[in-house]
Amino acid sequence: MKHRLISSISSLIATLFFAFASAQAAAAQCNWWGQLYPVCANTQSGWGWENNQTCVSRATCVTQPAPYGVVGNSSSSAAAVSSVAASTGGSCAGIANWNASTIYWGNDRAQLNGVKYRAKWWTQGENPAQNPTGVWAGEGACSGVASSSLSSSSRPSSSLAPSSRSSSSIAPSSRSSSSIPRSSSSASSIAGTTPIARHGRLQVCGNQLCNQYNTPVQLRGMSTHGIQWYGWGSCLTEGSLDALANDWKADILRIAMYVQEGGYETDPAGYTAQVSRLIDEATERGMYALVDFHQLSPGDPNYNLQNAKNFFRDIVQAHSSKTNVIYDVANEPNGVTWAGIKSYAEQVIPVIRQYNPNAVVLVGTHGWGSMGISDGRTAQDIYQNPVNATNIMYTFHFYAASHGQSYRDNLIWAAQRLPVFVTEFGSQDYTGDGANDFTSTQQYLDILNQYKISWTNWNYSDDFRSGAVWKTGTCSSNNWSTTNLKEAGLWMRDKMRNR
Template sequence: MKPIALFASIALALLGSAAAEPVPTRNPFADHGPLQVNGTHLCDKTGQPIQLRGMSTHGLQWYGWGKSLTPAALDALVTDWGADILRVSLYVQEGGYEKNPKKFIEQVDTIVEEATKRGLYVLIDWHMLDPGDPMHNLDRAKEYFTHIVQRHGNKANLLYEIANEPNGKYLAGDGKKRPVDWARIKDYAQQVIPVIRDGAPNSVIIVGTPDWSSLGVSGDRGPEEIYQSPLAGKNFMYTFHFYAADHGDDYRKALDKASDKLPIFVTEWGSQEASGDGPNDFKSAQAYIDLMAKKKISWINWNYSDDERSGAVFLPGTCPKGPWTGTTLKESGKWVQTKMLETR
C-alpha cells in the first residue's frame, strides 16, 4: 500500500474508532478522586468538602439493566443531567435479591462496570425496606457485600449504603416487640462493616438511621441517640431521607442541626409525598436544596425510571429507548435536572 493510501486508511480507522467511542465530556471521579470523610463533611481527594448530586435507580427487579438503565441512559445521566453519582438500589424483598441472588448480583456487576466507565461515583444501596429490621437480612447482607467487595472493592469510586430505611419493630428475645432503634441499627452495622472493610478498607460507608432514615424524626426519638453513641472509625456517614411534600420545616431543622454534628448524606429524596407519588411541592424542595448547598450535603434524587408515579423522572414508555431529556421528562424530572445542572 502506498504511504498516502496507508495514511488515509489509518486516519479513517481512527475516525471510526472515535465515532464508536466518543470521549466523555465529564468525568466526576477523574475530577475529584477517592472520597473521604473529614469531620462532618464528605471530601474529595484533596480533603476539600464536596457536594455530590445524582440519581437513584428504581428497584432493579422492575426498572433495571435493559429497561430504565442502558448505556445511552447512563451517557445522558453524565452529560445531559450533570450527575456525579448513581445509586444502585437493590431491593432485598419485594421480588428482589431474596428471590434470585445470582441474577441480581450479575445485574449489579454490569451496572457498576458501566457507570464506572463513565466516571460516575456509584452508591451500592442494600435496599431493605419491609421488614424494616436490618437484622432480618443480616446473612444476606454479608453474602451480598462479600461479593461486591471481592469483585469491585478495588474501585475507589464506590460507596456503600448498608441499610436503606430501618423502620418498625422487631421481636426481641423476651418475646416483646421493640422499635428498631439506633442501638439495633448500630449492632447490625458493626457486623456488616467488617465485611466491606475486608475488601474496601478506605471506602465511604453510609449507615441508615431510625424511622425510615429520618434520623428518628419520623418517630419519637430524634438524632440524640446517634450523637451519644456514634460509630467508631473513619469514613462513615449517616443517612437522611425526605419527601418534600410531607416533610417540612421540622425535618429541615433536624437536618440542619444534625449536619453540624454528624456527616450526613441524603441518599434519597423527592419533591412529592413519602410514597414517591402525588403532587410536587417545589417550594419545600427548594428550601432543602438551598440548605444542602449551604451545608455541602450530598444528595441523590428518587428515581431515574419511567415508573408511573410522579417521583420517577421520565414519562411512562420512555424506557428503554429514550430520549433521556426534553419532552420525555415529567414535571419533577425537568425540575431535578435543572437543579443538578446548577453551578456548584
C-alpha cells in the first residue's frame, strides 16, 4: 500500500510538472520576423505541428536577432509588433504615414499611429499594425512630423519599377541582401547570382517556403511537358535550359515524369535516368529541380503506390547530397477523397525521408490539384486532416480561362492557413489550350505574389496547344530566341524577368 501510494504521488507530481511546463510553453510565443506563432511544447528543434496548429521550437525561435524571438503570450501579431515598437523608441520626423495604395520595398519605412515600421520585403496594402504576413518590423514608438511622401532613398531605381508595370510583376521573388533579416554570421554568404546561391537549402517555415536563412521566398519557373514526348534531347537541351536559366531568369524547373501514357511504368530505369539527368542539368545552372511524379489516369495515386515507392527510393538516393531538389509525390489526384491521398502520402514520404530527411516534399490535392473545389469540396478537408509529416507543402493547380473566382477564393483561404505551392497553371482553359485569359491569370498572380506562393507554369515545350510556350518546330530547330515564343511564352517570360 505504501509503495503504491508513493508511486501514485510521484505520478501526480510528474503529471502536474508536465502540465505546468506545457502551460508555460503555450504562454510563450515566437515573434518570427514580426509574425506570431506559438512556441512548441514538445518539438525540440525546427517547426512543428501541435494542437492542430503550426508552432516554432524554442531552439529555432531564439536563433533570430533582436528584437525578434520568444515573447510572452499575446493575442495577435499586431500586439507583438507594437510591444517591440514601444520598447525601442525613435523619431518619425520625415517618415510618411502608411498608405494602403503605396508600394513599399525592402527597408522602406512608414509610420502609423505614432509607431515606426520597416518593410522587410515588397508589400502593398498590408496594414503594419495588423501585419498578417509578417512583412513589417516594428522599430519603435516615435514622434515627429510625417512627410507627405515616401522617401525613395531605399528604393530600387525607377528603371526597375516603371509606373506602367503592374504591382504583381514587380514583386520580387527573392529579396535583395539588404532587405533579408539575418545574423552577421550569415551575411557573408548571402551574395550569389543563381537562385541556389541566393537561397541555399529550402525549408517550410509556418505557411511559407523559406530559404536557408528562414526568410520566405517565392520561386518562379517552368514545368516541362511530359518527358516521354518532349524530354531530354527534344525540347530540353543544353540550349533551351540555358535560355530558361539565363534569359528567362527562372528559379526552378519542374520535371514532369508521367507514370502512365508511355511514361515511367513502361521503362522505370530509363525514365529514372532521364529525371536524374535533368536534375543535374538544372543544378549546373543554379536552378532548383522539382521532381513531379505525374500520375493522372488512374486518378487515385494509391494505384501507383509501389511505383512511387520504387521511383522515389531510386531518385532520392541518387541525389541525396543535393540541397536544391523538391519532390512532388502526386501530380493531380482525381476521383479520390482527401483521406485516400493523405494515406498514400504518408506511405511515400517516409521513403524520401530515409535518404533525404531535409528535402521539401509536395503533396498533390484532390479535385485535379484544386484543393477539392473541382470535386465540390474545399481546402478545409486538408486543414482539418493534414498529412502527418513535416517540411511539406500542398499543391494547387489552375487554368485561368476555366477556373474563376471560386477557385481564387479557395486558394486565398488555403494560403492563409496552409503552406501552398502552385506547381502547374496556365492562362488557357483546363486543357492547356484555347485563348489566353491574361486578366484572370494576373488576378491569380497577384494572389501568389501577396502570399509569396511559388509557381511553375505549364509548359516548356513546342506542343501545338496555346499553353506550350514555344512555337511548333522550335525544339527541332534548337533556336531559343524570343521570336519563337508564342503569346503565352512572351507573357510568362516577362513575369519571370520583371519581378
